Amino acid sequence: MAQGKSGAERRRRPRVKLGGGVVAKVQTVLHAPVIDLSVTGALVEVEEALRPGARCTVKIPLAADTTLRLAARVVRSTLVALARKGEGRAARYQAAVEFVDVAEGDAKQLTAYLDSVDGAVAAEISTEPSGTVDG
Numbered sequence: 397m398a399q400g401k402s403g404a405e406r407r408r409r410p411r412v413k414l415g416g417g418v419v420a421k422v423q424t425v426l427h428a429p430v431i432d433l434s435v436t437g438a439l440v441e442v443e444e445a446l447r448p449g450a451r452c453t454v455k456i457p458l459a460a461d462t463t464l465r466l467a468a469r470v471v472r473s474t475l476v477a478l479a480r481k482g483e484g485r486a487a488r489y490q491a492a493v494e495f496v497d498v499a500e501g502d503a504k505q506l507t508a509y510l511d512s513v514d515g516a517v518a519a520e521i522s523t524e525p526s527g528t529v530d531g
Contacts, residue, residue, distance in 0.1 A: 423522055428491075430456075430517040435506050437468070437494040440519055446473040446491040454493060455520040458509050464502060468493040493521075 428440035438454060446452065450470045457463050470493055477488040498506075 423524065426521045426523070428519050428521045430519050431490060433510065433513075433517060435495070435498070435503050435510070437471070437492065438519065439490055439492050440521060441476070442473075442489050442491055442521060443487060445475070445487075445489050446470045446493075446521075446523060448472055451524045452493065453522040453524075454495070455522070456506070456509075456517065457519075458505060462505075464505055464509075466495045466502060466506075467497055468495050491521075 424444075426442045426444065428442045431439040431441060433439075433456075440454075448470050452468050452470060454466045454468050455463050456466070470491055473489050473491040475487060476490050477486075479486050
């Protein structure tokens with residue numbers, strides 16, 4: 397249990413040791429500038445490495461009221477920059493993701509968007525936890 401300087405328990409409720417019988421799913425959401433984009437995948441820049449083979453969801457804002465959500469798989473993740481940031485270091489990675497099981501309507505929307513886009517695109521990447529039980 398977490399104890400303060402006085403040795404007293406600081407938590408409102410005590411934690412119970414489970415011995416690994418319960419598995420938690422933790423999802424990470426990263427805001428990612430898109431380096432390049434196609435109907436089949438994207439190259440994004442993120443602040444943490446994404447594990448090749450990991451599943452994720454890429455959310456691309458097509459218009460003010462329309463966001464395209466595409467299931468994807470990380471193909472590779474490469475460290476491209478490392479700089480000092482305060483007391484630590486800030487890393488930047490470029491991750492290539494491949495879209496999987498893209499519905500025909502989503503592919504058409506993305507194609508139309510790619511034909512009209514003329515500036516920077518930012519996506520949101522939601523990583524799915526690895527090594528967990530589906531539920």
